[in-house]
Amino acid sequence: xxxxxxxxxxxxxxxxxxxxxxxxxxxxxxxxxxxxxxxxxxxxxxxxxxxxxxxxxxxxxxxxxxxxxxxxxxxxxxxxxxxxxxxxxxxxxxxxxxxxxxxxxxxxxxxxxxxxxxxxxxxxxxxxxxxxxxxxxxxxxxxxxxxxxxxxxxxxxxxxxxxxxxxxxxxxxxxxxxxxxxxxxxxxxxxxxxxxxxxxxxxxxxxxxxxxxxxxxxxxxxxxxxxxxxxxxxxxxxxxxxxxx
Amino acid sequence: xxxxxxxxxxxxxxxxxxxxxxxxxxxxxxxxxxxxxxxxxxxxxxxxxxxxxxxxxxxxxxxxxxxxxxxxxxxxxxxxxxxxxxxxxxxxxxxxxxxxxxxxxxxxxxxxxxxxxxxxxxxxxxxxxxxxxxxxxxxxxxxxxxxxxxxxxxxxxxxxxxxxxxxxxxxxxxxxxxxxxxxxxxxxxxxxxxxxxxxxxxxxxxxxxxxxxxxxxxxxxxxxxxxxxxxxxxxxxxxxxxxxx
DNA sequence: CGTACGATTGAGAGACTTCAACAAACGTGG
DNA sequence: CCACGTTTGTTGAAGTCTCTCAATCGTACG
Numbered sequence: 001x002x003x004x005x006x007x008x009x010x011x012x013x014x015x016x017x018x019x020x021x022x023x024x025x026x027x028x029x030x031x032x033x034x035x036x037x038x039x040x041x042x043x044x045x046x047x048x049x050x051x052x053x054x055x056x057x058x059x060x061x062x063x064x065x066x067x068x069x070x071x072x073x074x075x076x077x078x079x080x081x082x083x084x085x086x087x088x089x090x091x092x093x094x095x096x097x098x099x100x101x102x103x104x105x106x107x108x109x110x111x112x113x114x115x116x117x118x119x120x121x122x123x124x125x126x127x128x129x130x131x132x133x134x135x136x137x138x139x140x141x142x143x144x145x146x147x148x149x150x151x152x153x154x155x156x157x158x159x160x161x162x163x164x165x166x167x168x169x170x171x172x173x174x175x176x177x178x179x180x181x182x183x184x185x186x187x188x189x190x191x192x193x194x195x196x197x198x199x200x201x202x203x204x205x206x207x208x209x210x211x212x213x214x215x216x217x218x219x220x221x222x223x224x225x226x227x228x229x230x231x232x233x234x235x236x237x238x239x240x241x242x243x244x245x
Numbered sequence: 246x247x248x249x250x251x252x253x254x255x256x257x258x259x260x261x262x263x264x265x266x267x268x269x270x271x272x273x274x275x276x277x278x279x280x281x282x283x284x285x286x287x288x289x290x291x292x293x294x295x296x297x298x299x300x301x302x303x304x305x306x307x308x309x310x311x312x313x314x315x316x317x318x319x320x321x322x323x324x325x326x327x328x329x330x331x332x333x334x335x336x337x338x339x340x341x342x343x344x345x346x347x348x349x350x351x352x353x354x355x356x357x358x359x360x361x362x363x364x365x366x367x368x369x370x371x372x373x374x375x376x377x378x379x380x381x382x383x384x385x386x387x388x389x390x391x392x393x394x395x396x397x398x399x400x401x402x403x404x405x406x407x408x409x410x411x412x413x414x415x416x417x418x419x420x421x422x423x424x425x426x427x428x429x430x431x432x433x434x435x436x437x438x439x440x441x442x443x444x445x446x447x448x449x450x451x452x453x454x455x456x457x458x459x460x461x462x463x464x465x466x467x468x469x470x471x472x473x474x475x476x477x478x479x480x481x482x483x484x485x486x487x488x489x490x
Numbered sequence: 491c492g493t494a495c496g497a498t499t500g501a502g503a504g505a506c507t508t509c510a511a512c513a514a515a516c517g518t519g520g
Numbered sequence: 521c522c523a524c525g526t527t528t529g530t531t532g533a534a535g536t537c538t539c540t541c542a543a544t545c546g547t548a549c550g
Contacts, residue, residue: 449538
């Protein structure tokens with residue numbers, strides 16, 4: 001469905017997201033809203049872009065839940081990041097012409113496809129937006145690094161606490177979380193592939209976190225009764241997200 | 246020592262590096278060479294920038310060997326990437342004002358400090374260079390992702406084979422490797438912190454790789470008798486480095 | 491020629507995996 | 521609205537990769 005990002009102008013997810021990491025002028029906000037897009041809905045467990053693709057547009061998440069992953073020769077999967085409304089998981093495709101990983105929908109997601117050409121036109125007219133998007137990709141990289149630390153040096157228990165903290169903070173930054181929790185349509189199997197663990201162990205770690213009163217997880221509803229404690233358990237310091245304020 | 250990057254113009258490491266990932270016009274090459282820099286030498290095991298720093302310049306590696314790392318509360322260290330001549334490990338500081346990790350010299354290294362202001366001036370005059378540096382940070386991110394895959398889903402043996410492949414390819418791209426090997430001033434302890442392993446296990450894995458005839462490692466001299474085999478052992482596919490050609 | 495740092499070895503322990511079975515939750519069609 | 525099948529979550533037991541501790545060896549360098 002062709003349109004611009006004007007719909008939901010007030011609470012446009014991209015504007016919310018960009019505002020959370022940088023200051024935008026009115027002109028820049030307008031330029032973003034004027035972007036022509038094609039909105040497409042992806043069902044859960046379908047790919048939005050695949051490893052090896054050469055795409056000519058970027059995918060902006062409007063609603064839903066998305067992840068970046070790669071499948072190894074032996075069939076194992078590593079999830080490298082979760083993306084929520086306002087994120088552009090394949091922004092890199094603007095400068096890296098072949099995708100080196102896949103992007104898939106974890107839940108039914110509405111995606112705005114933005115032509116590279118439209119983005120480039122906008123960035124040429126608004127160099128400051130170019131810097132802001134660059135900044136966004138740098139924050140993406142900072143998240144990869146933080147996950148690396150977890151995978152390399154933190155226990156399963158810490159890792160799980162850490163992702164939950166990250167997701168809560170990011171969801172809150174775009175207005176999708178309550179004060180003490182949010183909705184996470186992520187299965188234990190998906191957590192396993194994100195944290196480099198087996199599904200079985202994820203299950204046990206979640207039970208430990210529950211036993212310790214750090215989380216309440218019913219279905220996809222996450223509640224965090226004691227934020228300080230969960231943060232401490234995961235050694236979570238939001239500095240790497242480089243949010244404003 | 247103040248100067249510009251003109252010295253070693255022909256084989257300037259930054260030009261070599263940028264040329265390996267994108268095409269530069271003569272004007273752009275000149276703009277790069279005209280960058281005013283301050284050259285500083287860092288001894289092995291000293292920090293170039295520290296976690297939490299707000300710096301006003303970027304560090305270009307001219308010679309030596311550098312890594313990005315973070316120390317955890319319990320003293321554990323995770324190395325998140327190695328940087329070789331031509332790399333700018335903290336290019337992110339141009340847009341992310343507080344460092345979220347440290348950068349340290351693994352061997353005596355000569356570093357060219359480039360003021361953010363000088364870089365910004367150059368990028369404003371040469372928007373294409375801006376895109377090329379953005380591309381560079383995106384490749385950096387791609388390397389983090391590839392390491393994540395290793396940390397999360399590959400065995401110690403595979404991981405070690407994989408880093409060795411990555412380093413050989415990157416060293417060759419800037420002319421610092423022979424056809425079948427290169428010099429890597431990295432201790433087993435540093436490999437351990439990079440691969441999320443213990444030093445002891447790194448030692449055993451290296452012995453396994455030697456036993457299997459995949460590498461010859463004497464001191465810091467790496468030789469790769471059978472490139473195909475090492476690549477296969479590490480499931481190494483250089484696509485994520487996004488080199489030209 | 492000692493000292494220090496890096497490499498190597500052995501033995502025991504632990505975190506996490508794999509396999510396999512079962513229970514619960516969910517969506518869908520009749 | 522219930523029956524049914526598929527997906528997701530849970531549990532137990534055995535196995536393994538990798539860790540920790542601790543000692544020894546090699547070698548470069550002052």
